[in-house]
Amino acid sequence: MTSLSLIVPFYDETAYLQSALNSILDQRIDGLQIIVVNDNPDRFSAADLARLGALRSQAELIQHPRNLGLSAARNSGLAAARGRYIGFLDADDYYTLGGLARQLRLAEETGADIVHAPTYFRPIGSARTEILPRDRSFFCVPKTAAGLQAAEEAQFITSSWSSLYARDFLTAQRLRFDPAQRKFEDRLFVLHTVTRARQIAFLGRPTRVWRGRAGSISVTAADPELHLLQLQLLEKCMAHMRAECAAGTLPPRFEKRELFNTLSRLIWDLDLIEAITEARDPAYADMARRIPALLGEASFGQSIFEDRILAPISRVGQKTQRGRITRAAFFQIHRALRAGDFAAARDQIAGCALPVTAPTPRPSRRTGRHGHPRLLLHLGLHKTGSTHIQHHLLQHRAALACAGILVPETGFQRPEAPLRRGATPGHHDLVAALRRGDDDLWDRLDREIASSGASTVLISCENMSFPLDAGRSSLIAALAERLKGFAEVRLLALARRPDAYVEALYRERIALGIRPGARGIGAFLVDHAAALTDWPGLFAPFEAGFGSSVALGDFDAMIAGDGLWPGFAALAGLPADLPALDLPRYAGPDRETVVLLQLLNTLVPDAALRAGLVRAWFALHPATGSDASLLPPEERQELLDLWQTQSQTFAAARGYAPDLSAAGAALSTELWAPPHSVPADALCDLIDLAQQAAEPLFALPQRTPSPPQRSAPRDLSLKIRLRPWAADLVRRLGLTG
Structure with a gap:
């Protein structure tokens, strides 16, 4: 007897399908039927879906003859379902551990026509989950009710995927999705089911995670x-x-x-x-x-x-x-x-709009003996040599001052214990002050500029373009307001091949221990590839805010030519006699490190602990800067094509014109293999670090001391929590014995 049929419609969720199916298989449900419905056959063949994991554990694949819409895809699954109960899972979502199994047990115990469970929502690019507000209001108390009039809140169940349905009930009532509703189909189906159900059961606990993602129907502009x-x-x-x-x-x-x-x-x-x-x-x-x-x-x-x-x-x-x-x-x-x-x-x-209070204009005091100085603003993109350049700026600061160029001390961050050796984000403290609305640091910058008498001010900050920040428009506007008053502003950025830049930014988020960095690169591309290859969108807000076009230098050409520092100095118009020095470079992590740290970011929720573990890891394993890509050549070519469509003309007008035909030719002949193993010694080092984290956390360097805690340290709970996953990982990779 098939106990449960799970219907998974697929359109283009390539980065998530295997995760969705894994979350079903992890439930250990006997008598499980998984039905994957391919509603995008023009783009994906059965072989494509097999490579994406659709056929694992004998999942059944239904190929539509053409794109028919989500309602039709679910109806195709219903026609093939054999289970006593039927559920739906979107291909970019997933079940919590054991959640679906608990929901099915309640269905079998009650025999209810509908068994509902709340849903978590995971915002775009976030590792945080929260119960949907409507579910929190109505559906977090377990109960079983005799139909809609005994559970009137069920009228506002909005999604079919939050419930399991008795197949006999759906068949007897002839309940199907309306194929004319190719989108926004869920609530109509739900209304028909809840008004027909004789018994509705509520689990009261979330079982599923709705993953917000860029390009989904919930965030797409209406037409x-x-x-x-x-x-x-x-x-x-x-x-x-x-x-x-x-x-x-x-x-x-x-x-x-x-x-x-x-x-x-x-x-x-x-x-x-x-x-x-x-x-x-x-x-x-x-x-x-x-x-x-x-x-x-x-x-x-x-x-x-x-x-x-x-x-x-x-x-x-x-x-x-x-x-x-x-x-x-x-x-x-x-x-x-x-x-x-x-x-x-x-x-x-x-007329009901809330009034917007405009910020009080602050007078600009950026004037010195030479009148209004000029501003050079370096928008350092990740992995374009920003750290190496900033070390040169510090070393040449006195010589630059003699030439009338101020590299401000104010806001230049020199972390006492960086995550990786040589790391410095430049004037990142200015950005931090901007985010928290701190006037004091910006006032100090004003005073430093005014007292310096410099004719030029050079500010350099790692990733000041805020490429992944949801509030970047307001941040850029606030930055322009803070830096107004200069007689001339030159915007500078070093650009590298867009496929390399996108991947480098992903790797850096992993290496910084950022919790959203727990995601794989496929999910990262789904959310951010379009924005990161849209350079008008990346730079035009700065040009509008500062009234100046950005000058783009070719990072790859500089590396292949005279060097990074001479290239930047020429782009910025700095004195040509400042030598290139043997200063730290901030290499990116190799593929194996990315895999290990992705695991770390996933399993360690505490930010301070993650930072300590990452810092210790790089002390043992300095980044190698491996050239091997996480992405196959065809996916990197897609990034190049996307950038060419959106950005090539814009970038060329600002000085950056890479040879994309040569890049494509190189990709077409590249011998590439995905990362398939993790070195045993590296894995053992990570396990050792997790155990060493049993030392008190206050021993980790912190910029702001934590107040004393009376409660016992959390070292033992950490040790207990990490050892099972570490042992299981060793077993899976075949590293025991």
């Missing part, structure tokens, strides 16, 4: 096609609940709640009102006619805000991205939309 699918979903859900209430199956309050939810979606979650008023496309005229019919003649009274189901999820009166929409405004927007007056509804929403 007329998407808006139409969103509107159709609202129409179908509203029509279903109206029919249930009209038939007497459900009392009228369920229709009122659905109407409230529909109006809330129009106000807060869709930009359909704006699109209609701006007449972006003729299709919006038809949508405008449909919205009054969608909302109907029914209205609300004040009592709707005290409804025990709606109250926990209502955004009325709350501070939101739309501002604070009061009860009165909510009613007025409703009346305007029912009357088809979208301009009035838009204006009402706009």
Whole structure:
């Protein structure tokens, strides 16, 4: 007897599919059927999916003849399912350890038609998880109920993948996904199931992680096609609940709640009102006619805000991205939309926006004896020699001062115990002060510049371009505000081949012990490849903020030519007689180190402990700077193609024009193999370090001393926690004996 059928639709989740399937297999469920539905056959063949892990443990593969949409993919899986219970997992998500097994046990114990469990959300690029707010409000208490009227909150289960469904129940009720809803299909299916279910069970514990990722439907800008699918979903859900209430199956309050939810979606979650008023496309005229019919003649009274189901999820009166929409405004927007007056509804929403307090302008004091000095701002990209350049700036600081060039001491970070020897991020303390709104350090910089009498100021900071920072626009604007007042600003950056830069940035995040660095490079590319190869997006905000074009130097050409320091000095217009010195270079970690540190970042949640372990690791194993790539040649070629499409013209106008044809030719003949083993001595060193971490953490160098703690050190718990994974890893790699 097949106990459970898991349906996994696949479109392009190449970086995640194996992780999703592993999370199913890890549950150790007997009688398990895994069905992978390939809904992108034009791009991925059965052999492609096999290489991605789709066929491991006899998973069954269904190939669609063409892209049919997510609803059709799930229906194909339903048609092939043999399990007593059926579940759905998106190919870029995963189950928690043991979570699915617990959910299935509850299903078998209760015999419920639907067995629901809360879901964790993992933001884009983050290792942190949090329970979805609606699940936290409604579904974190275990219970079993006789249908929807005994569990009225089930009306607001939003996703099919959060529940297991009895196959006999789905078959008897003829419940399938609506194939016309190629996207936004989930809630309609859920409404049909919860209104038909005789028994609904709630596990009360999260079992699944919804992984936010760039390019997913939840973060994609809407167009007329998407808006139409969103509107159709609202129409179908509203029509279903109206029919249930009209038939007497459900009392009228369920229709009122659905109407409230529909109006809330129009106000807060869709930009359909704006699109209609701006007449972006003729299709919006038809949508405008449909919205009054969608909302109907029914209205609300004040009592709707005290409804025990709606109250926990209502955004009325709350501070939101739309501002604070009061009860009165909510009613007025409703009346305007029912009357088809979208301009009035838009204006009402706009009028609820929260006031923005502009920062108080700070007078610029960057003037000296020579008048307004010139600023050279070096936006150091990772692994483009920034550390080597910054060591030269320190060594030549006196000579540069004689030439009227100030390399400020203020904000130049010299860590007492860097993670790797020779590391210095340059003027990184200025960025740190910018993030925390610290005026004092910037005031000190003003005073240093004013007292120096220099005609030129040179600021160099590792990764000042903030390439992966979600708030980079505001950071760049704040930086431009802090550095205003210079008579001239020159923006400088060294560029390297874009495929190498993207991979180097990934490796650096691993080597810094950053928790999101626990992800593999495939997941990193899914989230960031498009942004990191979009150099107009990377540099244009700086050009707008500083009123100056960035000058790009060719890092690879400098390394192959006269050297990095002479090349940078020429780009910046520094004196040519400052010699290149034998100073530290900050080599990137090799592939094997990346694998080991990825494991470390995953299994050690404490940031201070990770930093201590990484620091100790590099003391034993200085980075080698291996040239072997983590990515196969074809994936690096895709990065080059993406950069060529987005950035080649922009970069060439600023001095960077790599020979992409030569790069492509080299990639086409490269003999490449993936990393397949970890050196036994390196693994043993990592295990030793984990055990040595039983020493008190206060022995680790810290920039700010921690207050004394009365509780016992956490060394023993760490030792107990790490030894099992280390022993298991040794066993898997065949390093025992």
